[in-house]
Amino acid sequence: MQALINTIRSLPHARMWFACLGINLLIGVFYSVALIAPASSVKSAWLPGKTTHGHYQIELDCNACHDPSKSEDSMNASDVMQDACIRCHGDQLKDVDTHPAKKFNDPTNAELLATLDAQNCLSCHAEHVPHQTLSMGLTMPADYCWHCHKEISDSRPSHRGMAFDSCATAGCHNYHDNSALYEKFLDDHFGQPDHLSLATVPQRDTTSGLSGSEISNTLWPMPASKINDADHPKSMQVDTTLLRDWAETSHAAAGVQCSHCHLSDSNGQESVTWSNHVPMETCGQCHERQVDTFIEGKHGMRLAVGLSPMTPAQARLPMNHDAAHRELNCNACHNDHRFDTQFAATDACLQCHADDHSLAHVNSPHGELWRDEVLQKHVSGTGVSCATCHMPRLTDNGGVWVNHDQSANLRPNEKMAREVCLNCHGLEYALSALADEDLVRNGFDAEPSKRIESVQMARKWFLDRATKRRKKP
Ligand code: HEC
Ligand code: HEC
Ligand code: HEC
Ligand code: HEC
Ligand code: HEC
Ligand code: HEC
Ligand code: HEC
Ligand code: HEC
Ligand code: HEC
Ligand code: HEC
Structure with missing residues (x-):
C-alpha cells in the first residue's frame, strides 16, 4: 500500500490521482455493502435495468428470484428462476393455462419447442430489460403466436387475412388464461x-368472511359486546368516539373484544401486554383468506x-x-x-x-x-x-x-x-x-x-x- 502511495505521489497531478483512488474505494465499499445487505435499497445499484411493472415493488428482494443458495454460476440460471416464478405464480395459472408446460410433452407438440421454448417462463418473460418489455411483462415480439399456429388461416376460414400480431388482441385470445374466451363459453353467452x-x-x-385459527377454536359469532363491556385496561384513557365506533359495528356485534386485537405481539401471537399496533397476522387469526x-x-x-x-x-x-x-x-x-x-x-x-x-x-x-x-x-x-x-x-x-x-x-x-x-x-x-x-x-x-x-x-x-x-x- 505504502509503495502504491509513493508511486502516486511521484506522478504529475498527484492530487487528482489520489482523488480518483478515493472515489474508487468508496464505490467499491458501496457495492460490497449492497451485495451483502439484506433487501437494502443500495442493492438496486446492481440491477442491470429497470424492473417490470409487475415486480419493481419487490425488486430489492433479489433473492425472491435469484437463488443465492445455488453456486455463483447457477444462481441466475433460467431453471433456478423458473422455480421461483412457479412458486409465486403456479397456483394462479394452474387451472386456467391454455399452454401449460405439460402440453408440450406430447411428441407432436414437442417439435414446436424448437421454435420457442414455451416450457420456460423466461423465453417470454425476461427481467430488467425495459427496452423490450411490453405490457404484462412480455419480452417477446407480439407476433410469436403465429410461429406455432401458422396453419390457422387454413383450418379456420374466418381467420384468413388477419394480421400476424393480432391473435392476442383484447377480446380475442390470451396466451395463458382464456377462461372467458374459449369457444364454448363465448357461444353459451351469445345473444x-x-x-x-x-x-x-x-x-x-x-x-363466510371468517376463517383461521381463532375461528376454528371458538364458536363465532359470540354474544354481542356492549360499550361498557370493553375489556381494555381500565387505566387506559379511551376516546369515546373510538368506543362508540367499536360498539356500534360488526366486531362488537359478534363479540370481538379490544383484547382480541390488542393483546398480540408483532407476529400476531397472543401476548399479555397491550399494544396499540395491530399487525396483519392478528386479523389473519379470524380472517385468514x-x-x-x-x-x-x-x-x-x-x-x-x-x-x-x-x-x-x-x-x-x-x-x-x-x-x-x-x-x-x-x-x-x-x-x-x-x-x-x-x-x-x-x-x-x-x-x-x-x-x-x-x-x-x-x-x-x-x-x-x-x-x-x-x-x-x-x-x-x-x-x-x-x-x-x-x-x-x-x-x-x-x-x-x-x-x-x-x-x-x-x-x-x-x-x-x-x-x-x-x-x-x-x-x-x-x-x-x-x-x-x-x-x-x-x-x-x-x-x-x-x-x-x-x-x-x-x-x-x-x-x-x-x-x-x-x-x-
Ligand atoms: C394507502 C394507499 C392505498 C389505498 C388505500 C389503496 N391503494 Fe391501490 N395501490 C396503492 C399503491 C401504492 C399501489 C402500487 C402502485 C404502483 O406500484 O405504482 C396500488 C396498486 C393498486 C392496483 C394495481 C395497479 C397495477 O397497475 O398493478 C389496483 C388495481 C389498486 N391499487 C386498486 C385499489 C382499490 C380498488 C382500492 C380500494 C378498495 C385501493 N387500491 C386502495 C395504494 C393504495
Ligand atoms: C421478480 C424476479 C426478479 C427479481 C426480484 C430480481 N431479478 Fe434479476 N433477473 C430476473 C430474471 C428473470 C433475469 C433473467 C433475464 C434474462 O435471462 O434475460 C434476471 C437477470 C438479472 C441479471 C443479469 C444476469 C445475467 O446472467 O445476465 C442481473 C445482474 C440481475 N438480474 C440482478 C438483480 C438484482 C441485483 C436484483 C435485486 C436488486 C434482482 N436482479 C432482482 C428476475 C429478477
Ligand atoms: C415473490 C413472488 C414472485 C416471484 C418470485 C415472481 N413473481 Fe411475478 N408477480 C408477483 C406479484 C405479487 C405480481 C403482481 C401482482 C400480479 O400481477 O399478480 C407479479 C406480476 C407478474 C406478472 C404480471 C405483470 C403485469 O404487468 O401484469 C408477470 C408476467 C409475472 N409476474 C411473471 C413472473 C415470472 C416469469 C417470474 C419468474 C422470473 C416471476 N413472475 C416471479 C410475484 C412474484
Ligand atoms: C410463449 C410465451 C410465454 C411463456 C413461455 C410464458 N408466458 Fe406468461 N404471459 C405471456 C403473455 C403473452 C402474457 C400476456 C397475457 C396473456 O396473453 O395471457 C403473459 C402473462 C403472464 C402473467 C400475467 C397475466 C396472467 O394471466 O396471470 C403471468 C403471471 C405470467 N404470464 C406468468 C408466467 C409464468 C410463471 C410462466 C412460466 C411457467 C410463463 N408466464 C410463461 C406469454 C408467455
Ligand atoms: C367497472 C369496473 C371498474 C371500476 C368500477 C373501477 N375499475 Fe379500476 N380498472 C378496471 C379495469 C378494466 C382496469 C384496466 C386493467 C388493464 O387492462 O390494464 C382498471 C385499472 C385500474 C388501475 C391500474 C391503472 C393503470 O394505469 O395501470 C387502478 C390503480 C385502478 N383501476 C383503480 C381503481 C379505483 C381506485 C377505482 C375506484 C375509484 C376503480 N379502479 C374503479 C375496472 C374498474
Ligand atoms: C410454442 C408454440 C406455441 C405458441 C408460441 C402459441 N401456441 Fe397456442 N397452442 C400451442 C399448442 C401445442 C396447442 C395445443 C394444440 C392441441 O391441443 O392440439 C395450442 C393451443 C391453442 C389454442 C386452443 C386452446 C384450446 O384448449 O382449445 C388457442 C386458442 C391458442 N393456442 C392460441 C394461442 C395464442 C393466441 C398464442 C399467442 C399469444 C399462442 N397460442 C401461442 C402452441 C403454441
Ligand atoms: C352491479 C352491476 C354492474 C356491474 C358489476 C358492472 N356494471 Fe356496467 N353498468 C351497470 C348499469 C346498471 C349501467 C347503466 C347505468 C346507467 O345507464 O345509468 C352500466 C353501464 C355501463 C357502461 C356504459 C356507460 C354509459 O355511459 O353508457 C359500460 C361501458 C359498462 N357499464 C361497462 C362495464 C364493465 C366493463 C363492467 C365489468 C368490468 C361492468 N360494467 C360492471 C351495471 C353494472
Ligand atoms: C384496498 C382496500 C382494502 C384493504 C387493504 C383490505 N380490505 Fe378488507 N375489504 C375491503 C372492501 C372494499 C371490503 C368490502 C367489499 C364488499 O363489500 O364487497 C372488504 C371486506 C373485508 C371483510 C368482510 C368479509 C369478507 O367477506 O371478506 C373482511 C373480514 C376484511 N375485509 C378483512 C381484511 C383484512 C384482514 C385485511 C388485511 C389483510 C383487509 N381486509 C385489507 C377493502 C380492503
Ligand atoms: C378488530 C380489531 C380491533 C378491535 C376489536 C379493537 N381495535 Fe383498537 N385498533 C385496531 C387497529 C387495526 C388499530 C390501528 C393500529 C395500527 O395503527 O397499527 C387500532 C388502534 C387503537 C388505538 C390507538 C389509537 C388509534 O385510535 O389509532 C387504541 C387506543 C385502540 N385501538 C383502542 C381500542 C379499544 C379500547 C378497543 C375496544 C373497545 C379496541 N381498540 C378494539 C384494531 C382493533
Ligand atoms: C377474534 C376474531 C377477529 C379478529 C382478531 C378480527 N376480526 Fe374482523 N370480524 C370478526 C367477526 C366475528 C366479524 C363479524 C362477522 C362478519 O361480519 O363478517 C368480523 C367482521 C369484520 C369485517 C366486516 C365488517 C362489516 O361490517 O361487514 C371487517 C372488514 C373486519 N372484520 C376486518 C378485520 C380486520 C382488518 C382485523 C384486524 C385489524 C380484524 N377484522 C380482526 C372477527 C375478528
Missing part, C-alpha cells in the same frame, strides 16, 4: 342483452417477501401527495374502529389513487349507481364501487367472501368480465368495453366504441359445423 334486467352482484354473507389473498396481490406483495409495507411514495402510478407515506396494511382501507366496508370500497381507495381512471369513476354511471346504493335509494348489490371490480365477491361452498388480491382479475382484463361484468352485462358488451382503452381510462363513462366479434364468430363456427355434419350422409 345476451347489453344490460341484464337483474343487475346485481352477490350479497356478502357474514360468516383475506390476509392470504391480500399478500398475493400488488398491495401486499412487499409484505409477502418481508419488505416494509408499500406506500404511495414508492408507486409508479399517480397517487395523492398527502397520502405519500401511508402504509398498505389492513387498516389502509379499514381505518378507525368502524371497519366500514362501504367506506373501504371507494372512498378509501381515493385517499391514495389519483390516476385518470380512478378519478373518473366517481362521476361515471357506475359511480352514480354506487352513490345510490350507499344512500339506500337502490338495493344492496346494484352499485358499482372500485371494489366491485377490483375486489370481487367470490362464491365458494355456498358462501360469499371478498377476494383481497386486487391484481387477480386485473390483467389481462377479460378475467374481470367473467367474475364481475357478467353479473350485470352481456359477454359481448363486457368484452367490447374492456377492450376499449379510452373507456377504461375515462372510468367506463360511455358506450363501447367498437364491438368485439368473438362471440359472433364462435356462434357462426358452431352453426357451420352443425350444418356440415347434417350434410354428411
Whole structure:
C-alpha cells in the first residue's frame, strides 16, 4: 500500500490521482455493502435495468428470484428462476393455462419447442430489460403466436387475412388464461342483452368472511359486546368516539373484544401486554383468506417477501401527495374502529389513487349507481364501487367472501368480465368495453366504441359445423 502511495505521489497531478483512488474505494465499499445487505435499497445499484411493472415493488428482494443458495454460476440460471416464478405464480395459472408446460410433452407438440421454448417462463418473460418489455411483462415480439399456429388461416376460414400480431388482441385470445374466451363459453353467452334486467352482484354473507385459527377454536359469532363491556385496561384513557365506533359495528356485534386485537405481539401471537399496533397476522387469526389473498396481490406483495409495507411514495402510478407515506396494511382501507366496508370500497381507495381512471369513476354511471346504493335509494348489490371490480365477491361452498388480491382479475382484463361484468352485462358488451382503452381510462363513462366479434364468430363456427355434419350422409 505504502509503495502504491509513493508511486502516486511521484506522478504529475498527484492530487487528482489520489482523488480518483478515493472515489474508487468508496464505490467499491458501496457495492460490497449492497451485495451483502439484506433487501437494502443500495442493492438496486446492481440491477442491470429497470424492473417490470409487475415486480419493481419487490425488486430489492433479489433473492425472491435469484437463488443465492445455488453456486455463483447457477444462481441466475433460467431453471433456478423458473422455480421461483412457479412458486409465486403456479397456483394462479394452474387451472386456467391454455399452454401449460405439460402440453408440450406430447411428441407432436414437442417439435414446436424448437421454435420457442414455451416450457420456460423466461423465453417470454425476461427481467430488467425495459427496452423490450411490453405490457404484462412480455419480452417477446407480439407476433410469436403465429410461429406455432401458422396453419390457422387454413383450418379456420374466418381467420384468413388477419394480421400476424393480432391473435392476442383484447377480446380475442390470451396466451395463458382464456377462461372467458374459449369457444364454448363465448357461444353459451351469445345473444345476451347489453344490460341484464337483474343487475346485481352477490350479497356478502357474514360468516363466510371468517376463517383461521381463532375461528376454528371458538364458536363465532359470540354474544354481542356492549360499550361498557370493553375489556381494555381500565387505566387506559379511551376516546369515546373510538368506543362508540367499536360498539356500534360488526366486531362488537359478534363479540370481538379490544383484547382480541390488542393483546398480540408483532407476529400476531397472543401476548399479555397491550399494544396499540395491530399487525396483519392478528386479523389473519379470524380472517385468514383475506390476509392470504391480500399478500398475493400488488398491495401486499412487499409484505409477502418481508419488505416494509408499500406506500404511495414508492408507486409508479399517480397517487395523492398527502397520502405519500401511508402504509398498505389492513387498516389502509379499514381505518378507525368502524371497519366500514362501504367506506373501504371507494372512498378509501381515493385517499391514495389519483390516476385518470380512478378519478373518473366517481362521476361515471357506475359511480352514480354506487352513490345510490350507499344512500339506500337502490338495493344492496346494484352499485358499482372500485371494489366491485377490483375486489370481487367470490362464491365458494355456498358462501360469499371478498377476494383481497386486487391484481387477480386485473390483467389481462377479460378475467374481470367473467367474475364481475357478467353479473350485470352481456359477454359481448363486457368484452367490447374492456377492450376499449379510452373507456377504461375515462372510468367506463360511455358506450363501447367498437364491438368485439368473438362471440359472433364462435356462434357462426358452431352453426357451420352443425350444418356440415347434417350434410354428411
Ligand atoms: C421478480 C424476479 C426478479 C427479481 C426480484 C430480481 N431479478 Fe434479476 N433477473 C430476473 C430474471 C428473470 C433475469 C433473467 C433475464 C434474462 O435471462 O434475460 C434476471 C437477470 C438479472 C441479471 C443479469 C444476469 C445475467 O446472467 O445476465 C442481473 C445482474 C440481475 N438480474 C440482478 C438483480 C438484482 C441485483 C436484483 C435485486 C436488486 C434482482 N436482479 C432482482 C428476475 C429478477
Ligand atoms: C415473490 C413472488 C414472485 C416471484 C418470485 C415472481 N413473481 Fe411475478 N408477480 C408477483 C406479484 C405479487 C405480481 C403482481 C401482482 C400480479 O400481477 O399478480 C407479479 C406480476 C407478474 C406478472 C404480471 C405483470 C403485469 O404487468 O401484469 C408477470 C408476467 C409475472 N409476474 C411473471 C413472473 C415470472 C416469469 C417470474 C419468474 C422470473 C416471476 N413472475 C416471479 C410475484 C412474484
Ligand atoms: C410463449 C410465451 C410465454 C411463456 C413461455 C410464458 N408466458 Fe406468461 N404471459 C405471456 C403473455 C403473452 C402474457 C400476456 C397475457 C396473456 O396473453 O395471457 C403473459 C402473462 C403472464 C402473467 C400475467 C397475466 C396472467 O394471466 O396471470 C403471468 C403471471 C405470467 N404470464 C406468468 C408466467 C409464468 C410463471 C410462466 C412460466 C411457467 C410463463 N408466464 C410463461 C406469454 C408467455
Ligand atoms: C410454442 C408454440 C406455441 C405458441 C408460441 C402459441 N401456441 Fe397456442 N397452442 C400451442 C399448442 C401445442 C396447442 C395445443 C394444440 C392441441 O391441443 O392440439 C395450442 C393451443 C391453442 C389454442 C386452443 C386452446 C384450446 O384448449 O382449445 C388457442 C386458442 C391458442 N393456442 C392460441 C394461442 C395464442 C393466441 C398464442 C399467442 C399469444 C399462442 N397460442 C401461442 C402452441 C403454441
Ligand atoms: C378488530 C380489531 C380491533 C378491535 C376489536 C379493537 N381495535 Fe383498537 N385498533 C385496531 C387497529 C387495526 C388499530 C390501528 C393500529 C395500527 O395503527 O397499527 C387500532 C388502534 C387503537 C388505538 C390507538 C389509537 C388509534 O385510535 O389509532 C387504541 C387506543 C385502540 N385501538 C383502542 C381500542 C379499544 C379500547 C378497543 C375496544 C373497545 C379496541 N381498540 C378494539 C384494531 C382493533
Ligand atoms: C377474534 C376474531 C377477529 C379478529 C382478531 C378480527 N376480526 Fe374482523 N370480524 C370478526 C367477526 C366475528 C366479524 C363479524 C362477522 C362478519 O361480519 O363478517 C368480523 C367482521 C369484520 C369485517 C366486516 C365488517 C362489516 O361490517 O361487514 C371487517 C372488514 C373486519 N372484520 C376486518 C378485520 C380486520 C382488518 C382485523 C384486524 C385489524 C380484524 N377484522 C380482526 C372477527 C375478528
Ligand atoms: C384496498 C382496500 C382494502 C384493504 C387493504 C383490505 N380490505 Fe378488507 N375489504 C375491503 C372492501 C372494499 C371490503 C368490502 C367489499 C364488499 O363489500 O364487497 C372488504 C371486506 C373485508 C371483510 C368482510 C368479509 C369478507 O367477506 O371478506 C373482511 C373480514 C376484511 N375485509 C378483512 C381484511 C383484512 C384482514 C385485511 C388485511 C389483510 C383487509 N381486509 C385489507 C377493502 C380492503
Ligand atoms: C394507502 C394507499 C392505498 C389505498 C388505500 C389503496 N391503494 Fe391501490 N395501490 C396503492 C399503491 C401504492 C399501489 C402500487 C402502485 C404502483 O406500484 O405504482 C396500488 C396498486 C393498486 C392496483 C394495481 C395497479 C397495477 O397497475 O398493478 C389496483 C388495481 C389498486 N391499487 C386498486 C385499489 C382499490 C380498488 C382500492 C380500494 C378498495 C385501493 N387500491 C386502495 C395504494 C393504495
Ligand atoms: C367497472 C369496473 C371498474 C371500476 C368500477 C373501477 N375499475 Fe379500476 N380498472 C378496471 C379495469 C378494466 C382496469 C384496466 C386493467 C388493464 O387492462 O390494464 C382498471 C385499472 C385500474 C388501475 C391500474 C391503472 C393503470 O394505469 O395501470 C387502478 C390503480 C385502478 N383501476 C383503480 C381503481 C379505483 C381506485 C377505482 C375506484 C375509484 C376503480 N379502479 C374503479 C375496472 C374498474
Ligand atoms: C352491479 C352491476 C354492474 C356491474 C358489476 C358492472 N356494471 Fe356496467 N353498468 C351497470 C348499469 C346498471 C349501467 C347503466 C347505468 C346507467 O345507464 O345509468 C352500466 C353501464 C355501463 C357502461 C356504459 C356507460 C354509459 O355511459 O353508457 C359500460 C361501458 C359498462 N357499464 C361497462 C362495464 C364493465 C366493463 C363492467 C365489468 C368490468 C361492468 N360494467 C360492471 C351495471 C353494472
